Amino acid sequence: MRADRILLAHGSGGTLMKELIDDVFVQEFEEDALKRLDDAASLPFPGSRVAMSTDSYVVHPVFFPGGDIGRLAICGTVNDVATSGATPLYISVGFVLEEGFPIADLRRILESMRDACREAGVHIVTGDTKVVEKGHGDGIFINTAGVGVLAEGVDLSGSNVRPGDKVLLSGTLGDHGIAIISTREGLEFSTSIETDAAPLNRLIANVLAAAPDARCFRDPTRGGLASTLNEIAEASGVSITVEETSVPVKDQVRGASEMLGYDVFQVANEGKMVAIVPAKQAEAALAAMKTSPYGEAAAIIGEAAESAPGKVYVHTSFGATRIMDMLVGEQLPRIC
Amino acid sequence: MCLAIPARVVTIEEGRMASVDIMGVTRKVSLDLTPEATEGDFVLVHAGFALQIVDEQYANETLEILRSIPDFAEDEGIALEGA
Amino acid sequence: MDLSGFRDPVIARGLIEAIDTTAAKLGRPVKIMEVCGTHTVAIAKNGLRAVMPENVTLLSGPGCPVCVTANEDIDIAIELARQPGVIVTSFGDMMKVPGSYSSLAKEKADGRDVRIVYSPLDALALAEREPDRQVVFVAVGFETTVPLIAAAILRAQAAGIENFSIFSAHKTVPKALAALADDPDVQIDAFILPGHVSTIIGSEPYRFLAEQFGTPGVITGFEPVDVLQGVYMLLKQLEEGRAEIEIGYHRGVMPEGNPTAKALVEQVFEPIDADWRGIGVIPGTGLGIRPEFDHYNAIKRIPVSPPPPKEIKGCQCGEVLRGITLPFQCKLFGKGCTPEHPIGPCMVSSEGSCAAYYRFTDYGRS
Numbered sequence: 105m106r107a108d109r110i111l112l113a114h115g116s117g118g119t120l121m122k123e124l125i126d127d128v129f130v131q132e133f134e135e136d137a138l139k140r141l142d143d144a145a146s147l148p149f150p151g152s153r154v155a156m157s158t159d160s161y162v163v164h165p166v167f168f169p170g171g172d173i174g175r176l177a178i179c180g181t182v183n184d185v186a187t188s189g190a191t192p193l194y195i196s197v198g199f200v201l202e203e204g205f206p207i208a209d210l211r212r213i214l215e216s217m218r219d220a221c222r223e224a225g226v227h228i229v230t231g232d233t234k235v236v237e238k239g240h241g242d243g244i245f246i247n248t249a250g251v252g253v254l255a256e257g258v259d260l261s262g263s264n265v266r267p268g269d270k271v272l273l274s275g276t277l278g279d280h281g282i283a284i285i286s287t288r289e290g291l292e293f294s295t296s297i298e299t300d301a302a303p304l305n306r307l308i309a310n311v312l313a314a315a316p317d318a319r320c321f322r323d324p325t326r327g328g329l330a331s332t333l334n335e336i337a338e339a340s341g342v343s344i345t346v347e348e349t350s351v352p353v354k355d356q357v358r359g360a361s362e363m364l365g366y367d368v369f370q371v372a373n374e375g376k377m378v379a380i381v382p383a384k385q386a387e388a389a390l391a392a393m394k395t396s397p398y399g400e401a402a403a404i405i406g407e408a409a410e411s412a413p414g415k416v417y418v419h420t421s422f423g424a425t426r427i428m429d430m431l432v433g434e435q436l437p438r439i440c
Numbered sequence: 441m442c443l444a445i446p447a448r449v450v451t452i453e454e455g456r457m458a459s460v461d462i463m464g465v466t467r468k469v470s471l472d473l474t475p476e477a478t479e480g481d482f483v484l485v486h487a488g489f490a491l492q493i494v495d496e497q498y499a500n501e502t503l504e505i506l507r508s509i510p511d512f513a514e515d516e517g518i519a520l521e522g523a
Numbered sequence: 524m525d526l527s528g529f530r531d532p533v534i535a536r537g538l539i540e541a542i543d544t545t546a547a548k549l550g551r552p553v554k555i556m557e558v559c560g561t562h563t564v565a566i567a568k569n570g571l572r573a574v575m576p577e578n579v580t581l582l583s584g585p586g587c588p589v590c591v592t593a594n595e596d597i598d599i600a601i602e603l604a605r606q607p608g609v610i611v612t613s614f615g616d617m618m619k620v621p622g623s624y625s626s627l628a629k630e631k632a633d634g635r636d637v638r639i640v641y642s643p644l645d646a647l648a649l650a651e652r653e654p655d656r657q658v659v660f661v662a663v664g665f666e667t668t669v670p671l672i673a674a675a676i677l678r679a680q681a682a683g684i685e686n687f688s689i690f691s692a693h694k695t696v697p698k699a700l701a702a703l704a705d706d707p708d709v710q711i712d713a714f715i716l717p718g719h720v721s722t723i724i725g726s727e728p729y730r731f732l733a734e735q736f737g738t739p740g741v742i743t744g745f746e747p748v749d750v751l752q753g754v755y756m757l758l759k760q761l762e763e764g765r766a767e768i769e770i771g772y773h774r775g776v777m778p779e780g781n782p783t784a785k786a787l788v789e790q791v792f793e794p795i796d797a798d799w800r801g802i803g804v805i806p807g808t809g810l811g812i813r814p815e816f817d818h819y820n821a822i823k824r825i826p827v828s829p830p831p832p833k834e835i836k837g838c839q840c841g842e843v844l845r846g847i848t849l850p851f852q853c854k855l856f857g858k859g860c861t862p863e864h865p866i867g868p869c870m871v872s873s874e875g876s877c878a879a880y881y882r883f884t885d886y887g888r889s
Contacts, residue, residue: 359463424570436615488642
């Protein structure tokens, strides 16, 4: 592979594309299934129920404190599949590369994806790549789809929550969003906060084993905890109240949020999980979360109730109750 | 229009700037409005500028007075729950 | 410095009890108005209305500088963004506010170069990095923010930066308070005065409220305990028949304000008339860049003529801003005007009264 940048020709299906696939993608991913270079991967499947999810990743900048778009792309889809209670197995990857994108950056991203796959125990089995003209692409876009096997009897859903259920959060809120915003031009500030992007399939499996009647899992990505809880409250027809003092937030995340006028409940997370379980299994679920390296700061943060279906409340540190509102559009830094 | 938060001045930089710390996050702010600020001072930061030095003595005095409000109310013959 | 006491629920409870006692002694209904968007949000976010006694109503006034920016000014900012070679920079607050025809966010979506910055110094730094472009900063805000803009202009001048200019839509608070106190439709018993505006201007400029109108005012901070303290001090004044301007926010406000900041403002700006959206022109409440700084005045450097401004039909922001109508009393609130599809600025701005009600209370939801 002699080129150091992506050229339009790399997307045209000819020998340059073959070079890109062989010398970059297949080489970096180190997957047997990919080496065969068939159009479709035929794979053993240990069960009869499939869970499948897909997501596209367009984050900018592609490299940010603690991670990159590649790690996000694998962890995000692994987590989405895992929230259904399935064991994630196989990932497909689709790339849209902008003409001029440095191959060295591409390799870094692919290595990141490979490492995330190894950590999660999943395999990239098929992929695709296209190249668009300079100015039409923002560097790199990645789509990943994942499939996993769902055991019999597992039925997790945001519409399963009942009054009295407890809401658990696997760790500190807002890390990813603040890490990203700290790099944005015009808003720079110094922080040691890094993205929390992480594969949480093992954490989920542990919690499910300890709390078999868990109602649902969901990762509070875009829109943060507020979006996740509002969606679940509406789907289940319950209200959810969060105890502000029990929500773990790092000091620096709090500081940055206050400086920019952000609501930390609306800031994105990439390596956190919300789990809602029956009250009787809450302590066991919490203990299981804490056994995972990504769940050390886990906490029970709230409860579902019958009244005011669809609403999410915060019981503030100061002792009053207010609504936890969902994000409308983008969260913008403010001075007022 | 009033979002300003207390931050600790860590180092004075050249060009009437300072590096401040907000719960572990650091940023450079201008001291154009508070040229007298020195390391260790707490300042109110608004849109990249220090507006004023936060007076620690006043802060403590205010809190002390506020903490004693239930006593005032008691003097007026009102019983407070959990006081 | 440990300021956590200003969020302490125990101290808060003591203040709430004291507020209850004093309000009971007062006996009559009182209307207290705050005139700072940050207070609007602090009150809503901390659920403070719910702990007020029956006879105390907390109203939000025209304290959101974004909400009161005239349509025409937003139209000018948009026209500037449409000029070739111009980068318009703005605080995040202004992006989604609708002008007569468009908003900065919509212009950005249409491909104009509009960028959000946290500080006017970021805009200045951008001008240095992009010498071939004209960087315009849309300066909105009350006295808290004005000194920063003055300082940025002086820095630009000292550094010889030629491609940086300010579009000033600044407004000042005290004369607007006079207009409110003078307005027969508006009947306010006491004012919660803005904390950080007062950090700059001190307590003197509000004296007329007490002396001319007999209306008490307390300069108040933004933590929940600060706000409760402000309400308590106001009720005490009313109960004792006093009308004074007091500083509750001692740690952040000196009676003389910040003389350095005031001098910077005086050097760069002069008072002009200003058009408050929903209210009308209030003489002497605007700030124009002095002629000796024409060079840094965006509308002098890049003259634009936007199409004539037009108002939105049915929007009751004007009445809401004056405390005459409560947000949920507006006919459009929640029905046609929501944060997702806002019609007026009170709903769009993150600290507009309507947005605060809608976001943090049950009023807006069916």
